[in-house]
Structures are given as C-alpha cells and as structure tokens.
Amino acid sequence: MDQDMEEEYGNVWRQRAYLQHNIVVTPSGSGQRLRPLGGALVRMWFGELGGGNLQDSSRPDPMLVWIMGHSYVVWAALRAAVRPDGRQLGLSRETVTLRWIGKRGMVWKEWLPEFHRFVRLDRVPEIVVIHLGGNDLAKRSCRELIKDIKFDILRFWVMFPKVLLVWSDIIPRKRWRGARSHEGVNRARIKINRAISRFMVRNGALAVRHVDLESGQGAYWRADGVHLNAVGHGTHVYLMSCPCGLMYVGETTMEVRQRISKHKSTIRTNLTDLPIPKHFSECRHSVNQLRFRVIDGVPTLRRGGDRNLILKQKELRWISVLGTLQPKGLNLDYNLQICTT
Numbered sequence: 516m517d518q519d520m521e522e523e524y525g526n527v528w529r530q531r532a533y534l535q536h537n538i539v540v541t542p543s544g545s546g547q548r549l550r551p552l553g554g555a556l557v558r559m560w561f562g563e564l565g566g567g568n569l570q571d572s573s574r575p576d577p578m579l580v581w582i583m584g585h586s587y588v589v590w591a592a593l594r595a596a597v598r599p600d601g602r603q604l605g606l607s608r609e610t611v612t613l614r615w616i617g618k619r620g621m622v623w624k625e626w627l628p629e630f631h632r633f634v635r636l637d638r639v640p641e642i643v644v645i646h647l648g649g650n651d652l653a654k655r656s657c658r659e660l661i662k663d664i665k666f667d668i669l670r671f672w673v674m675f676p677k678v679l680l681v682w683s684d685i686i687p688r689k690r691w692r693g694a695r696s697h698e699g700v701n702r703a704r705i706k707i708n709r710a711i712s713r714f715m716v717r718n719g720a721l722a723v724r725h726v727d728l729e730s731g732q733g734a735y736w737r738a739d740g741v742h743l744n745a746v747g748h749g750t751h752v753y754l755m756s757c758p759c760g761l762m763y764v765g766e767t768t769m770e771v772r773q774r775i776s777k778h779k780s781t782i783r784t785n786l787t788d789l790p791i792p793k794h795f796s797e798c799r800h801s802v803n804q805l806r807f808r809v810i811d812g813v814p815t816l817r818r819g820g821d822r823n824l825i826l827k828q829k830e831l832r833w834i835s836v837l838g839t840l841q842p843k844g845l846n847l848d849y850n851l852q853i854c855t856t
C-alpha cells in the first residue's frame with residue numbers, strides 16, 4: 516500500500532470511527548440540524564471547511580471541541596494521531612481545538628465528573644460530543660439509563676447553557692459483555708438512541724446517527740465483536756477528486772484501494788476514452804493528485820436482500836446529491852456506471 520493510500524485509509528478509518536461529527540457540528544448558519552451529514556463530511560474532507568465554515572470573526576480564540584467517551588474514543592484518538600496533525604482531523608488550529616477525552620470502560624455516570632475535572636484543567640468548551648452509554652446497556656435497565664442521561668444533561672445545561680452538546684448514537688456490537696440476551700440489549704440500545712436523540716434535538720442540541728453501522732452486521736468489528744476494526748471491506752461508495760475540484764462518485768464491491776489502483780492505472784496508461792483519464796490528461800494532472808474518500812457503504816444485509824442494488828442506489832443518490840455528472844463533475848450518465856467491478 517503506498518503512502519497516499521495509507522493516508523486515505525486513515526481518513527476512512529476516522530469516518531468509521533464515528534468522530535467525524537465533531538466537525539460537522541459547525542454552526543455555519545445551518546441551525547441545529549445535522550441532516551446533510553454526508554455533504555458536510557465531504558466538504559470537510561476536501562478542505563473547504565478547513566477554517567472557512569467554522570470561522571467566526573467575533574471569536575478571538577479557537578473554538579474548543581471535546582470528544583468524550585469510552586474506548587471507541589481512545590482508539591479513534593490513537594488512530595487519528597498517527598498522522599501529523601491527525602488529532603485535529605485536518606482542521607486548522609486557529610479555528611478549532613479538538614480534545615479527545617476517552618476512557619476505557621467509561622460508563623454514563625462518569626461523564627459529568629469527568630467533564631468537571633477537565634474543565635478545571637482546561638476551560639469550558641464550546642462543543643461537547645458524547646459517545647457513551649454502550650458500556651451501561653448490558654448492566655442497567657433501559658428506562659433508568661434514559662432517565663439518568665436526561666437528568667444529567669438537564670443539569671449540565673443549567674450549569675453550562677452555552678455549550679452545544681452532541682449525542683453520538685450508541686453503536687451496535689456483535690457481542691455485549693455481560694449481557695444475558697444479545698437481542699434484549701440491542702433493543703435497549705435502539706430505544707435509548709431514539710429517546711436521547713429526540714430529547715437532544717427538542718432542546719436545541721444535536722444527535723448523530725451512524726447509519727451504515729446500525730444493522731450491527733458487516734465487517735466493521737474486530738474479532739472481539741465489540742470494538743471496531745480499521746475499515747470494513749467491499750461494497751463501498753467512494754468519491755474521488757482532482758486538483759481542480761471536479762469529483763467522481765463510484766461504487767465497488769472490491770476493496771476500495773484496489774478499485775482506486777485501477778482508476779490510477781487507467782490514468783497512467785492514458786485511456787482517454789474514459790472520463791477520468793481524459794480529464795487528467797487534458798488538465799495535465801498527475802496521478803498522485805487524485806484524492807479519494809469512502810463516503811458510504813452497504814453492510815451485510817440480515818435477510819439477504821440485494822446488496823448490489825442498494826449499493827447502486829446509494830451511488831446514484833450521491834451522484835445526484837453532489838452533482839458530479841459531467842460537466843460539473845467527472846461522472847458520465849448514470850447508465851454508464853453500472854458495470855463496474
């Protein structure tokens with residue numbers, strides 16, 4: 516794997532690491548809505564956000580964002596740190612300071628005490644992303660946990676009314692430690708996510724879903740069935756861009772890096788009847804200037820179902836959402852896309 520790809524895979528991992536939303540909460544006039552998550556992510560990845568949208572001229576200091584949670588946050592921080600500036604997720608230090616406050620095994624009741632502890636060490640942040648609850652699920656009654664979470668958040672708002680809270684949905688696991696019934700825990704998880712998301716949004720805060728992981732299936736987990744691996748494989752929708760900002764959306768059922776290698780080789784061999792090599796040749800871009808990101812995927816479907824069809828639908832949706840058809844982008848007409856590898 517060349518370095519470029521490794522770097523890109525770092526990004527892919529971060530996408531899978533559920534921490535992308537810490538950027539997306541940009542209050543750039545979008546109110547408190549997080550609906551265009553994908554689009555916002557894409558903008559971030561392609562650098563438009565690297566300051567611009569987060570810039571607030573009235574704010575002299577960088578905005579402070581805390582990402583608090585259990586081991587997922589710890590792992591994500593470790594991964595992100597591999598890159599120079601990685602823990603900033605590519606955001607300019609002048610506009611945003613990101614802090615990763617992860618504690619292995621952290622349960623809900625530790626959240627407020629940890630928050631207070633870090634406020635004393637630092638200052639009150641503008642935004643707090645909470646990724647917690649997963650370690651409580653198998654141990655406590657669902658109703659009690661919802662009550663506690665709501666109560667603590669209300670208490671928090673009384674003390675820190677200006678802090679924007681972001682609830683990050685509890686992600687399914689393949690195995691819940693200490694659980695009597697896997698199904699039961701999963702039902703509780705869904706119930707809690709729903710209740711807390713609604714509660715947050717009603718109160719002007721944010722909630723983030725992790726749609727592609729909601730089935731609890733697929734290749735995103737490590738062997739322990741609890742933690743997430745670097746990246747799942749296959750059935751992905753990816754986005755590529757050239758230096759002048761034209762984009763291309765594609766889907767593949769092979770590993771993304773293999774698929775991208777194929778694209779690169781069509782550029783190297785100058786197959787100018789294809790849109791991407793043609794553009795690269797016309798604009799004298801080098802193959803190293805090609806950038807790509809995984810933007811969507813289809814997890815293994817529980818009841819069979821046509822994974823390829825869903826993948827195709829997702830690809831088309833992204834082509835339309837991002838407007839990547841020629842001449843605005845590098846995608847040819849929809850029909851020509853169907854026979855990819």
Ligand SMILES: [Zn+2]
Binds near residue numbers: 758759760761794800
């Ligand atoms: Zn170009």
